Amino acid sequence: MLAKSAALPPPVVTPDIDALDIPIIDNKTNVGQTTVTTGIDAAPIGGGGEGGTGTAGTGLADPEVDAAPMLSPEKMPEPMNSMQGWTKFLQNTIRYPGVASSNGISGKVIVSFIVEKDGQLTNFKLERGQGYGLDEEAIRVLKLAKPWKPGMQNGRPVRVKLTLPIAFMLEEN
Numbered sequence: 001m002l003a004k005s006a007a008l009p010p011p012v013v014t015p016d017i018d019a020l021d022i023p024i025i026d027n028k029t030n031v032g033q034t035t036v037t038t039g040i041d042a043a044p045i046g047g048g049g050e051g052g053t054g055t056a057g058t059g060l061a062d063p064e065v066d067a068a069p070m071l072s073p074e075k076m077p078e079p080m081n082s083m084q085g086w087t088k089f090l091q092n093t094i095r096y097p098g099v100a101s102s103n104g105i106s107g108k109v110i111v112s113f114i115v116e117k118d119g120q121l122t123n124f125k126l127e128r129g130q131g132y133g134l135d136e137e138a139i140r141v142l143k144l145a146k147p148w149k150p151g152m153q154n155g156r157p158v159r160v161k162l163t164l165p166i167a168f169m170l171e172e173n
Helices: 082-093 098-102 134-144
Strands: 107-115 121-128 151-153 156-158 160-168
Touching: 082 134, 107 134, 121 134, 134 160
Parallel strands: none
Antiparallel strands: 107 121, 107 160, 151 156
């Protein structure tokens, strides 16, 4: 079985996973190793005076820090280097897993993640998988992604949950 290399359309990140043109990843893609550190700096939750009286703060969490991610803010998050750059990143980074290729496995993997206020991608979750290493490869690549431009609501950055389908396809010759 040989994979067909084809130009991929730009991926579309949207909460509606059924209305998408999905990028197709072939099994000839190779990538070098890259390490990207992600994380969120947590804000302190109130303070405390001497003796634990709590006079220096309310003791309540900051609602901005703990806010649930939005699904459709006024301005959606986007990759720093455009959707064309995002497509190129996917093409250059995703490796078709050998076990999937040798077993003739192809299909769509759907993952969700949160674009934090600082643009970092976090909370990767497999929504629908195919197995055979395809699921792990999709999440591995998202963890390597550089920060995005965050979503905006009322002129302020907000946390946004996105869903991304990635299609892995083999073509028989």
